[in-house]
Amino acid sequence: MAPDTSLSTPTPAAGPTDPTLAQPADDHSADQPAAPYDALLLYSFGGPNGPDDVLPFLRNVTAGKGIPDERLAEVAEHYHHFGGASPINAQNLALQEALRDELARRGVDLPVVWGNRNWEPYTREALAAARAGGAQRIVALVTSAYASYSGCRQYRENLWAALGDVAVDLGLPDGEQPLVADKVRPYFNHPGFVQANVDAVTEAYGKLDADAAAGARLVFVTHSIPDTMEEASAVSGATYSAQHLDVAATVAAAVGERLGRDVTWDLAYCSRSGPPSQPWLEPDVNDHLEALAADGVRSVVLSPIGFISDHMEVAFDLDTEALETAATLGLAAVRADTVGTREPFVRGLVDLVLERAALARATDAGLDAPQGAAVGALPAWRDVCRPGCCRQRAGEPSGIPAACSTDPWS
Ligand SMILES: CC1=C(CCC(=O)O)c2cc3nc(cc4[nH]c(cc5[nH]c(cc1n2)c(C)c5CCC(=O)O)c(CCC(=O)O)c4C)C(CCC(=O)O)=C3C
Numbered sequence: 001m002a003p004d005t006s007l008s009t010p011t012p013a014a015g016p017t018d019p020t021l022a023q024p025a026d027d028h029s030a031d032q033p034a035a036p037y038d039a040l041l042l043y044s045f046g047g048p049n050g051p052d053d054v055l056p057f058l059r060n061v062t063a064g065k066g067i068p069d070e071r072l073a074e075v076a077e078h079y080h081h082f083g084g085a086s087p088i089n090a091q092n093l094a095l096q097e098a099l100r101d102e103l104a105r106r107g108v109d110l111p112v113v114w115g116n117r118n119w120e121p122y123t124r125e126a127l128a129a130a131r132a133g134g135a136q137r138i139v140a141l142v143t144s145a146y147a148s149y150s151g152c153r154q155y156r157e158n159l160w161a162a163l164g165d166v167a168v169d170l171g172l173p174d175g176e177q178p179l180v181a182d183k184v185r186p187y188f189n190h191p192g193f194v195q196a197n198v199d200a201v202t203e204a205y206g207k208l209d210a211d212a213a214a215g216a217r218l219v220f221v222t223h224s225i226p227d228t229m230e231e232a233s234a235v236s237g238a239t240y241s242a243q244h245l246d247v248a249a250t251v252a253a254a255v256g257e258r259l260g261r262d263v264t265w266d267l268a269y270c271s272r273s274g275p276p277s278q279p280w281l282e283p284d285v286n287d288h289l290e291a292l293a294a295d296g297v298r299s300v301v302l303s304p305i306g307f308i309s310d311h312m313e314v315a316f317d318l319d320t321e322a323l324e325t326a327a328t329l330g331l332a333a334v335r336a337d338t339v340g341t342r343e344p345f346v347r348g349l350v351d352l353v354l355e356r357a358a359l360a361r362a363t364d365a366g367l368d369a370p371q372g373a374a375v376g377a378l379p380a381w382r383d384v385c386r387p388g389c390c391r392q393r394a395g396e397p398s399g400i401p402a403a404c405s406t407d408p409w410s
């Protein structure tokens with residue numbers, strides 16, 4: 001079935017398609033391509049920096065989530081296996097540097113602050129720093145490429161709460177926001193993200209010997225989510241899994257062109273965490289490798305398209321667990337890089353920030369915005385979340401306020 005793009009396509013642009021033409025005459029957008037934004041918030045998950053951080057971090061992540069104790073103990077072990085520190089913080093620092101370099105290279109004056117939902121530096125500190133530096137309006141770039149509760153609304157709920165915390169810290173009058181905050185759209189189908197994945201997967205094929213590469217199954221991997229969250233993600237136009245299938249098809253076709261042959265691919269999941277009674281997206285990558293081996297497949301390339309850097313889900317669930325499963329099964333296996341700080345990805349993120357700024361200027365001026373760049377069968381995602389987008393589960397509104405939406409309360 002063709003995806004119903006009508007739900008996620010922004011109002012077709014009746015106005016000019018060149019963003020520079022959409023500016024009011026007195027706008028200095030050529031000098032200030034990031035206007036009206038005064039700062040960019042690199043907005044991430046967070047992770048522990050040492051053994052003492054592990055438990056409090058896990059408590060932050062799982063507060064009120066009903067994750068079984070056994071699962072928590074197991075995940076704590078994953079972190080302790082790596083000395084109690086997640087690689088995610090160093091990776092975000094590297095991305096912050098890369099964004100600063102790319103902005104500077106283009107002559108864009110936009111400070112980049114970094115804040116996390118679940119560990120230091122917390123979002124609240126990053127927002128306070130931006131405001132102390134004179135910022136009035138910021139744009140948030142979430143380190144999750146796909147739209148679902150975990151990758152979209154949960155970030156927006158926490159952003160709303162952090163803005164409220166800063167307002168209290170500053171003693172602002174009730175209801176006054178310390179900053180106006182917008183958000184970059186989910187960017188899974190942005191050309192930069194897709195291009196960086198195509199490069200990484202092509203390179204991974206090059207790491208297998210010729211025979212193994214010729215027959216290798218391409219297995220895309222992402223974070224599993226509960227089926228209820230998957231169903232609720234449909235409101236934004238295509239479900240979380242459908243977004244991945246779209247990216248996977250685009251990447252596999254481009255890799256096939258580069259390699260000069262058809263590439264057979266699947267999508268599998270990792271990092272399931274709820275109680276066994278709760279259905280989550282399947283197949284699990286380990287189960288899938290078993291099924292492939294039973295089918296006679298001899299080699300695989302694992303491509304973690306669900307993640308943007310080699311954080312713990314990749315370092316443990318793929319590099320430790322899944323590669324071990326592959327070895328036990330006698331499969332030749334390589335894991336493709338995540339996009340990390342690859343040039344097409346970082347350039348694409350800066351394109352997205354400037355695209356978002358052009359949209360904000362057009363909206364402020366009452367003009368239509370140009371359609372954003374996208375590859376694959378799905379359209380560019382909405383920049384401002386539609387009512388009811390990315391809820392934890394379908395049904396009654398949660399009543400939890402969320403930033404960057406037309407309906408913060410549903
Ligand atoms: C879709 C998705 C992404 C991808 C999008 C994105 O990148 O944001 C993601 C990323 C991440 N998830 C991470 C860590 C954890 N996620 C957990 C739990 C959960 N994740 C979920 C979903 C996702 N998670 C869900 C539905 C849960 C159940 C509880 C809940 O509904 O919230 C738990 C609790 C223990 C466990 O059960 O695993 C931990 C420790 C880290 C940091 C890694 C590091 O430290 O390097 C990162 C980047």
Ligand SMILES: [Fe+2]
Nearest residue numbers: 150223271313
């Ligand atoms: Fe997670």
